[in-house]
Amino acid sequence: MSTILVVSGSPSVPSRTAALGEHLAARLRRHEHAVRTVRVRDLPPAALLSGDRDDPAVADVVTAIERADGLVVASPVYKAAYSGVLKTLLDLLPQYALDGKVVLPVVTGGTPAHVLAIDYALRPVLSALGAHHVMPGWFVLDRHLEPSADDPFDVTVRSESAGPLYEVVDAFSTALRDRSSLLATR
Amino acid sequence: MSTILVVSGSPSVPSRTAALGEHLAARLRRHEHAVRTVRVRDLPPAALLSGDRDDPAVADVVTAIERADGLVVASPVYKAAYSGVLKTLLDLLPQYALDGKVVLPVVTGGTPAHVLAIDYALRPVLSALGAHHVMPGWFVLDRHLEPSADDPFDVTVRSESAGPLYEVVDAFSTALRDRSSLLATR
Amino acid sequence: MSTILVVSGSPSVPSRTAALGEHLAARLRRHEHAVRTVRVRDLPPAALLSGDRDDPAVADVVTAIERADGLVVASPVYKAAYSGVLKTLLDLLPQYALDGKVVLPVVTGGTPAHVLAIDYALRPVLSALGAHHVMPGWFVLDRHLEPSADDPFDVTVRSESAGPLYEVVDAFSTALRDRSSLLATR
Amino acid sequence: MSTILVVSGSPSVPSRTAALGEHLAARLRRHEHAVRTVRVRDLPPAALLSGDRDDPAVADVVTAIERADGLVVASPVYKAAYSGVLKTLLDLLPQYALDGKVVLPVVTGGTPAHVLAIDYALRPVLSALGAHHVMPGWFVLDRHLEPSADDPFDVTVRSESAGPLYEVVDAFSTALRDRSSLLATR
Numbered sequence: 001m002s003t004i005l006v007v008s009g010s011p012s013v014p015s016r017t018a019a020l021g022e023h024l025a026a027r028l029r030r031h032e033h034a035v036r037t038v039r040v041r042d043l044p045p046a047a048l049l050s051g052d053r054d055d056p057a058v059a060d061v062v063t064a065i066e067r068a069d070g071l072v073v074a075s076p077v078y079k080a081a082y083s084g085v086l087k088t089l090l091d092l093l094p095q096y097a098l099d100g101k102v103v104l105p106v107v108t109g110g111t112p113a114h115v116l117a118i119d120y121a122l123r124p125v126l127s128a129l130g131a132h133h134v135m136p137g138w139f140v141l142d143r144h145l146e147p148s149a150d151d152p153f154d155v156t157v158r159s160e161s162a163g164p165l166y167e168v169v170d171a172f173s174t175a176l177r178d179r180s181s182l183l184a185t186r
Numbered sequence: 187m188s189t190i191l192v193v194s195g196s197p198s199v200p201s202r203t204a205a206l207g208e209h210l211a212a213r214l215r216r217h218e219h220a221v222r223t224v225r226v227r228d229l230p231p232a233a234l235l236s237g238d239r240d241d242p243a244v245a246d247v248v249t250a251i252e253r254a255d256g257l258v259v260a261s262p263v264y265k266a267a268y269s270g271v272l273k274t275l276l277d278l279l280p281q282y283a284l285d286g287k288v289v290l291p292v293v294t295g296g297t298p299a300h301v302l303a304i305d306y307a308l309r310p311v312l313s314a315l316g317a318h319h320v321m322p323g324w325f326v327l328d329r330h331l332e333p334s335a336d337d338p339f340d341v342t343v344r345s346e347s348a349g350p351l352y353e354v355v356d357a358f359s360t361a362l363r364d365r366s367s368l369l370a371t372r
Numbered sequence: 373m374s375t376i377l378v379v380s381g382s383p384s385v386p387s388r389t390a391a392l393g394e395h396l397a398a399r400l401r402r403h404e405h406a407v408r409t410v411r412v413r414d415l416p417p418a419a420l421l422s423g424d425r426d427d428p429a430v431a432d433v434v435t436a437i438e439r440a441d442g443l444v445v446a447s448p449v450y451k452a453a454y455s456g457v458l459k460t461l462l463d464l465l466p467q468y469a470l471d472g473k474v475v476l477p478v479v480t481g482g483t484p485a486h487v488l489a490i491d492y493a494l495r496p497v498l499s500a501l502g503a504h505h506v507m508p509g510w511f512v513l514d515r516h517l518e519p520s521a522d523d524p525f526d527v528t529v530r531s532e533s534a535g536p537l538y539e540v541v542d543a544f545s546t547a548l549r550d551r552s553s554l555l556a557t558r
Numbered sequence: 559m560s561t562i563l564v565v566s567g568s569p570s571v572p573s574r575t576a577a578l579g580e581h582l583a584a585r586l587r588r589h590e591h592a593v594r595t596v597r598v599r600d601l602p603p604a605a606l607l608s609g610d611r612d613d614p615a616v617a618d619v620v621t622a623i624e625r626a627d628g629l630v631v632a633s634p635v636y637k638a639a640y641s642g643v644l645k646t647l648l649d650l651l652p653q654y655a656l657d658g659k660v661v662l663p664v665v666t667g668g669t670p671a672h673v674l675a676i677d678y679a680l681r682p683v684l685s686a687l688g689a690h691h692v693m694p695g696w697f698v699l700d701r702h703l704e705p706s707a708d709d710p711f712d713v714t715v716r717s718e719s720a721g722p723l724y725e726v727v728d729a730f731s732t733a734l735r736d737r738s739s740l741l742a743t744r
Binding site: 383384385413417418420421422423450451452453454455456457458459460461462463464465492493496497499500501 | 571604636641646685
């Protein structure tokens, strides 16, 4: 069992990206990880924009990131890159906040033309934060995410995206499990 | 005479990046342009993080960008990219908000190791916003910016950076002038 | 009238990218520019891979780039970036070989998922070469390029791509014309 | 013991990057891995530039990559990115040639201003090739590489670079060892 934080960075409420985060959290819990989800948008705006790590809610998330073995970082694509909302949180983290951690980038967007935003925009930032392993991620088309009928905080992932998405999520789960058994033997 | 908006995106107050923005605005005014400076950090945090274009202060800046002939976009480097603060403003702009505009990217940072953040991180976002011409920009080392003794909102740029920085700023001014005389003859 | 070099960097012969280069050259000639096309693949392989600027064929192209007012740089997408073939030529150019020039990037690829390769991979390299103005470029899907029935070196561009592609090409032509009239008055 | 291929992509002979590749290969051999080095520059130029996988020397390297558990990919920085020489080899590999492999990117350059070429230029290409794990890499300043007095194919790495460089190389070795023991237990 590993500790995982799912961070989603959409400026919208409700948000398909946030709902996807909850959906992936549920899947990872079924893999027996301890998973917490954080919507950056729920943190105090003034603290985020001024980079205030002393704000209690911000400090709580920074500590949760510090303690997590793994992170899912989910963002919508805006202007060919990750969202500014997500970046305000990443900006206030200590320089090597992701040192030793396994990270799964997940990006949502309206057009396949933005697929490379994962590897050219988000991944370099996660690398700069010292992540041990930024796993292969996945780009999910907005139209492959359908609001769940009975749970406003869940989504159904259409089959075109579900296969490859669950594959990278399960590979992330396996990587965390492997890492935790390796660290146990040292 | 062209209309120029200088947008700076540092989360800090006071900020070397914002002071540099004022400094460049003063230079551009001496070239007889109409220049306004905007610190993203001064806009209402909740409006920025929720992408609320109806907020009056945000709407005012969006309109100012729409009306400007040229933009100076100034950001500190955080985590090998532009700041999240800056990106929250860019995110809420209409898709082709920079269509037809001349844009000068200026980035400040603590180490020369981050120079390429201009061309690999900021420039693609400005291109995605439809900018007509993203000019060659400049990266200024923090330690080349010295607080001005008599004006807390100004900086002195040390000579190592001043030469190439003023060169790109003056080229930006010339490009605006050229564009305005061309448009006048059509 | 401006002098334009169209450089195409596909490793294949025949190549859709090279045929597209010829097609755009023909259009630019109709705009009364002096246009030459170069397929990097036709240059001596050993000279390219060793960066030998003294090779007569290579030296001829380097001089042609030096003398050109504008460049069209066309590449297929391979592995989410421009081709290595194209890059071998760019690598042996002098550091600021594109100083003062107007450049139009055009990229071809099999899937829209690679659209951002223009702005995140090719454009930063063209900026590093000192280009005065890297214009908004265009990504053309391979399947929108149909071999011409009567000319093996030409292609027909399907209407879905033709509109926006010709728009950026014509904007490039206009930018060159504007620049040449501006330089004439100085 | 893992099988490692060190691929270096400098157009120069002799080359500091290639010598660094040999130097790292020697270190990895002392960690008891089976290491082979390949200089892309030694492959037949015409085959590389035409993407000819049937050429025997090229086919041999493609097979060696296929069989390797880990790859060190070493490139000088040219024009703010990896070399074209290196990319010609990467271009002709099958689409997911790095699937399941651990990869260490190492880049050499004349100025710290090019450090981000690893994360913004090389890493996205290695990700596009399906690499399981692109490890944190390192950028080595040319002037920290001194030709070895007694072996033209070796270099001495100056202490400023040696510490962090050997750290990422040893982490790469550990990651390979971990992966091989994990795969053995499945």
